[in-house]
Amino acid sequence: MDPLLTGEQAVLGAVLLDPRQLDRLGWLEPRDFYRPAHQALFGALxxxxxxGHPALAAEGAVPLAWLNDSLAEAGRHVQGLTASYPHALIAACPRPANAPVYGRMVLEGSIQRTVAEHAARLLAVAEEGARQHEADGTVAQSDVLVGVLVDLARRWGTPPRPQGPAVPPAVVAAAPAAGQIEDERFLLALLVHQDGAIGEVFGWLRPGDFADRGHGHLYRCLGALHHRGEPIDPVTALWEVQRRGLLADGTLTGERLSAVxxxxAAGSAEWLGEQLLRGSLNRTAAVAARQIAAQADGDRLAPGQLIGQALHALGPVDQVRERWRTATSPPDSQPRPRADQTARVSAALARSPARAAGRTMPGAASARIPCVVTAPTVRTRPHRSSS
Structure with missing residues (x-):
């Protein structure tokens, strides 16, 4: 016995037995039904x-015209409905008064199918984007999925909040696109041998954007040197790799380091970094789509949990696309940080719980002191002279 099929039959049977149940099912839509015949029949009802069919105002037994007219209207949109099928639906309904409960079962199944369907679409678009070396389609499809999840949350009556799973589903990442590992090696060689090249990508490229784990760790080493204000060249890079134990634990090998x-290398670090970030966006979206599809498989999660965990799985995609927007937007369009954040700090303090009357913090003055936040001072590590 299929619970979803039983629920669809029960809610249709309830409306056929008592047309006034339609007033309690205004939130249910024909597309929420799985079977096309059930979609057509509920749409007809x-x-x-x-x-304003006369059956809505009828007292006592429902007139036979309600069943016949419903069947005729549904037959305009789908074939195969017989005169006996409405009677089978009526027999499948234990109590017409439970129609809203049956309807929620139908809506729950619809939410699971809809989430799985759009996750499959995102996966297909992300995989195609990886092959075509483009990410616009992936960005657009991820927006579609977020919009679908927000709409489903509204219909289910739950806030669309990301909710991390207790145990994330095990998902195997797809293999990187052809030539991507070589592009990563070329970019790393350029960052090592071209003075100042890392400044072109340091603001938005992250170690996790590299498909090869070892390349990501090597980029982290170069980023650490840049962050400390130290020079980047083959000698300093090798020393940083050694300090982090990447050779001892096998993350990197001498042969792989020698290749970098x-x-x-000569070229544009910014252009190569954008190619890597595009690939990272497609890979991250594909992983998120696989996670969502795994979560939507079966009836293990309630709709609110499924929606929250799907939004949580899309969080890394949003992070990568924000950096993608930063990398590909003109410099003048980049948002500038606010130097004075007093208003934001005051708003945060206003949201804090009030202290009990007569209680103050030790050493605090009775008068309110305005809080002014200044930009932090960036300190760079001085270079040591060779003498």
Whole structure:
């Protein structure tokens, strides 16, 4: 026995037995039903109800015209409905008064199918984007999925808040696109051998954007040197790798390091970094889509949990796309940080719980002191002279 099929039959049978149940099912839509015949039949019932069918005002037994007219209206949109099928639906309904409960079962199944369907679409678009070396389609499809999740949350009556799963589903990341590992190696060689090149990508490229784990760790080493204001060249890079134990634990090998540190490279670090970030966006979206599809498989999660965990899975996609927007937007369009954040601090303090009357913090003055936040001072590590 299929619970979803039983629920669809029960809610249709309830409306056929008592047309006034339509008033309690205004939130249910024909597309929420899985079977096309059930979609057409529920749509017909809503159409007749909206037109003021006489059965809505009938007292006692429902007139036979309600069943016949519903069947005729549904037959305009789908084939295969017989005169006996409405009677089978009526027999499947234990109590017409439980129609809202049956309807919620139908809506729950619809939410699970809708989430799985749009996750599959995002996965297909992300995989195609990886092959075509473009990310616009992935960005657009992720927006569609977020919009679908927000709409489903509204219909279910739950706030659309990201909710992390207790145990994240195990998802195997797809293999990187052809040539991507070589592009990463070329970019790292360029960052090592071209003075100042890392400044072109340091603001938005992250170690996790590299498909190869070892390349990501090597980029982290170069970023640490840049952050400390130290020079980047084959010698300093090798020393940082050694200090972090990446050779001892096997994360990197001498042969792989030689491919980066031993050969010079010339080109645009910014352009190569954008290519890597585009690939990272597609990979991250594909992983999120697989996680959402795994969560939507079966009836293990309630709709509110499924929606929250799907939004949580899309969080890393939003982070990568924000950096993608930063990397590809003109410099003048970048948002500038506010120097004075007094208003934001005051708003945060206003949201804090009030202290009990007569209690003050030790050493606090009775008068309110305005809080002014200044930009932090950036300190760079001085270079040591060779003498």
């Amino acid at each position: 809503r159409t007749l109800g909206g037109a 540190l031993g050969n010079g």
